[in-house]
Amino acid sequence: MSNAYYQLPGGRVAALDIDSPFPAPERALAEPNGLLAIGGDLSAERLLNAYRQGIFPWFSEGEPVLWWSPNPRMVLFPEELKVSRSLEKRLRKPDYEVRYNTCFLQVMRRCAEIPRAHQDGTWITEEIVAGYHALHQMGHAMSAETWMAGELVGGLYGVRLGGMFYGESMFHARTDASKIAFVHLVRDLQRQGVRMIDCQMKTAHLASLGAREIPRAEFLSRLTGLIDDAA
Numbered sequence: 001m002s003n004a005y006y007q008l009p010g011g012r013v014a015a016l017d018i019d020s021p022f023p024a025p026e027r028a029l030a031e032p033n034g035l036l037a038i039g040g041d042l043s044a045e046r047l048l049n050a051y052r053q054g055i056f057p058w059f060s061e062g063e064p065v066l067w068w069s070p071n072p073r074m075v076l077f078p079e080e081l082k083v084s085r086s087l088e089k090r091l092r093k094p095d096y097e098v099r100y101n102t103c104f105l106q107v108m109r110r111c112a113e114i115p116r117a118h119q120d121g122t123w124i125t126e127e128i129v130a131g132y133h134a135l136h137q138m139g140h141a142m143s144a145e146t147w148m149a150g151e152l153v154g155g156l157y158g159v160r161l162g163g164m165f166y167g168e169s170m171f172h173a174r175t176d177a178s179k180i181a182f183v184h185l186v187r188d189l190q191r192q193g194v195r196m197i198d199c200q201m202k203t204a205h206l207a208s209l210g211a212r213e214i215p216r217a218e219f220l221s222r223l224t225g226l227i228d229d230a231a
Contacts, residue, residue, distance in 0.1 A: 003147065006038055016040035016067075023052055025069035025220060034070030041065070042131035046140055046153035048185045051159050051166055053193035054216075054223050056200065061125050071216035074199040074206060083183055090176050091183060098184040104136045107143040107155045113167035124169065130180040132168070133153055135159060144185040146177040154178040156185070166198040182209070196222055
């Protein structure tokens with residue numbers, strides 16, 4: 001079954017219904033960068049299908065579901081993680097604990113309080129929360145959490161598929177709390193065989209931690225091999 005399309009100023013994008021397949025990521029628009037499809041649902045099955053192809057959802061409240069595959073793609077190779085001298089010193093302090101998956105929904109809701117740049121409101125809608133919570137219950141989505149004195153003060157969540165990790169969002173309520181969780185997670189994922197971490201779009205914060213842009217073609221080529229071990 002072929003997809004219907006929306007005609008936009010930058011070109012046309014697929015209009016998905018519940019059963020529509022994704023178009024090839026290479027067909028994403030150049031402007032806005034990476035917009036590939038509109039519509040469909042956020043079921044766990046749809047999300048897994050998207051991530052296996054290097055596609056992710058991102059949209060604001062009141063919008064239809066928008067699916068993206070930008071070019072270039074911001075990624076972090078775990079062996080290229082950069083930790084500043086001051087952050088490394090902070091990591092050695094014994095006043096925190098990093099936990100995994102003890103309050104996944106709480107991490108998502110705290111992340112929802114932090115709007116993305118140039119975007120009104122939150123992109124982590126109740127539909128997004130439900131979809132990723134389902135992924136979490138299936139063992140594909142996870143949270144990394146920084147705790148201090150029994151309080152959740154920072155963290156992030158994302159999707160793990162074999163040797164690939166997709167970072168989705170992070171928050172902090174205390175200085176460096178999200179960085180602490182991130183560094184511990186990257187080092188632990190590296191020990192577990194993860195070879196690439198998707199950061200989606202370029203930011204100065206991610207670049208300071210060692211992330212860099214690679215062409216979408218390279219991203220997709222690497223992805224194919226990395227997700228082979230995913231359940």
